[in-house]
Amino acid sequence: MINQDTICAIATAQGGAIGTIRVSGKDAITITEKIFRPFKKDKILHEQPAYTLTFGKIIDHEEVIDEVLISLFKAPHSFTGENSVEITCHGSTYILQKVMELLIKNGCRTAQPGEYTQRAFLNGKMDLSQAEAVADLIASTSAATHRLAMSQMRGGFSKELAELRNQLLHITSMIELELDFSEEDVEFANRDQLKALADKIEQVISKLTNSFSVGNAIKNGVPVAIIGETNAGKSTLLNALLNEDKAIVSNIHGTTRDVIEDTMNIGGITFRFIDTAGIRETHDTIESLGIERTFQKLDQAEIVLWVIDAPTATEQIQQLAEKIVPRAQSKQLILVFNKSELINESERKGLEALAQTHYPSLTSIFISAKEKEGVEQLEKLLTNSANLPTVTQNDVIVTNMRHYEALTKALEAIHRVQDGLEMQISGDFLSQDIRECIFHLNDIAGEVTNDMVLQNIFKNFCIGK
The missing domain is CATH 1.20.120.430 (tRNA modification GTPase MnmE domain 2)
Structure with missing residues (x-):
């Protein structure tokens, strides 16, 4: 059932040079006329044709509040399907609140969240999916x-x-x-x-x-789980990708005990990065819950960054491969050898050979999250791995x-x-x-x-x- 009240609300964010107040309902025009005086006396608001602008001033008794432009829309040819007025004034918080106060005194009420679009739907201007x-x-x-x-x-x-x-x-x-x-x-x-x-x-x-799987990834971000052993540099990598100190970084094992998430746009694609608790044997109850959530996020992710401490890579791969690789078979799994600044060229080639021999289908990359070396190459790898189709406005x-x-x-x-x-x-x-x-x-x-x-x-x- 459509509410017959005339509603008003500030439609612009605070702090701008210009502010807009929307008024919609059967009495939108007559209520606005009570507080508005056109500079040209023959420009009576309700006599003006739809889709016109009228220049004038908002008054409170004889005090001028502001000089404004009034945009006029008449039912049923408006966004809501009702008589509608948009008052464009200066963006001062005082002015906007004063105009709202005057509208409410003269018969409006403050709009609820989404009420303009809801009225557009109820008045048949759009269906619910469009709303x-x-x-x-x-x-x-x-x-x-x-x-x-x-x-x-x-x-x-x-x-x-x-x-x-x-x-x-x-x-x-x-x-x-x-x-x-x-x-x-x-x-x-x-x-x-x-x-x-x-x-x-x-x-x-x-x-x-x-x-929906593609649409959900485009709308909410491609989920990327950052997993690995404790102290491999997962949180440092998250901070490097986001370019901010989002996660606590420490040499102490088990610092990250819960899931930390944030989004970033890379190459026009939104990624939802998920930093997880380091995987290791522990008797700490809270840390164990964090590790359990790590595997839950691995199952939910579309891309998995397995961060491996390069100096101890062979040992870490042996310890975690059976836990990670089988669960990530249907996903894009990337081996990220971190702390590459701590190994020499010979050791690097040995790790490349190890990855190629045991995991030939997986992509591997060497980075230094601390020095932010290789992060740009990793971002390019992520955009390629996302494998999202090019979307046009004609796609459903x-x-x-x-x-x-x-x-x-x-x-x-x-x-x-x-x-x-x-x-x-x-x-x-x-x-x-x-x-x-x-x-x-x-x-x-x-x-x-x-x-x-x-x-x-x-x-x-x-x-x-």
């Missing part, structure tokens, strides 16, 4: 995340879902028509054609579901966990339809599974989403959007 893309666009930190958010906000994902729903409705309408004429034993839907169509739909849903890639869960359920339903067609089960059971598939696709667009889900989605938006 969620607004938050993704604001939060985008790379060219790839920006392109994906723009594609979804422009309706690329929505068009794909609409096409799937139309095809599924065609199937179920044919089957349900047969049910209406069940006594005459009439077949309106050729089962071979229905099977071919169901197979086609299954391929599209599978493709969207499988794209799933990045949202809620969408992924709905698509997974839709995929299970269409698999039951395929099995049912194969086993020639009754049309009413087929129709039930098809409608369940449609239900989950509609859930993504927001056609069947309940108020609790909406509240959970929009509460994560910033105020003013």
Whole structure:
């Protein structure tokens, strides 16, 4: 249900030269007129056409608060679908708060987080997947995340879902028509054609579901686990990659006892680096929990940097290889020989030969995290290992966990339809599974989403959007 209140909020960050206040609702224009005086007396705000700017001043009784520009939007042709006004003033905290105070005194209330976008959704200006893309666009930190958010906000994902729903409705309408004429034993839907169509739909849903691993990596960062024995230089490497002292560095074994995470953009790709507790035999309860989490993060990572202390590399490889290599077979495992400044050329060649002999499929690199030597080469190796596709604004890639869960359920339903067609089960059971598939696709667009889900989605938006 759409709230009829007129809402207002500051839509710009503090500290800028210019500030913007958004007002939306049935009375947005009349409330703004109560505190606004145009410099040209004939420029009465409610008489101005939509999409125009009016120059004037905000007043409190006879005191001038600021000279402002008013942008005018009239329902239904606005972002929210309601009458809307944007007040552009100077960015002073006092001015912005004073204008807000005057708007509230004259009938507005302060907007809730995401309420403007929520109203746009409720007024049919966008579906729910497009509304969620607004938050993704604001939060985008790379060219790839920006392109994906723009594609979804422009309706690329929505068009794909609409096409799937139309095809599924065609199937179920044919089957349900047969049910209406069940006594005459009439077949309106050729089962071979229905099977071919169901197979086609299954391929599209599978493709969207499988794209989530790529979309999640682009949106949240490719997870990179930094693992190895204690004192191998994992925390020093993390600090060198981030170019800041994020993790405590010490010669004392077992300094890192918990997981430390941070993200960084390298070559247009966001990486989520995870510094883990050093692996060793220990009777310390807390350190043991940290080591257990190390292996959990190894399982979750897509790229694993096995940091090895170069002077004692042979010993470390013998001790940890059986614990690390089998668990990282499906991942990009990189051997990082750290503290290379402490070994000579002959020892380096010996380690290269060792790695080539025992792990010919793995990539190895020599670095000095302390001196930041080889770190740039490691960054290039990371971008190559990420193996992410080039993303355009026309690509439809799933990045949202809620969408992924709905698509997974839709995929299970269409698999039951395929099995049912194969086993020639009754049309009413087929129709039930098809409608369940449609239900989950509609859930993504927001056609069947309940108020609790909406509240959970929009509460994560910033105020003013």
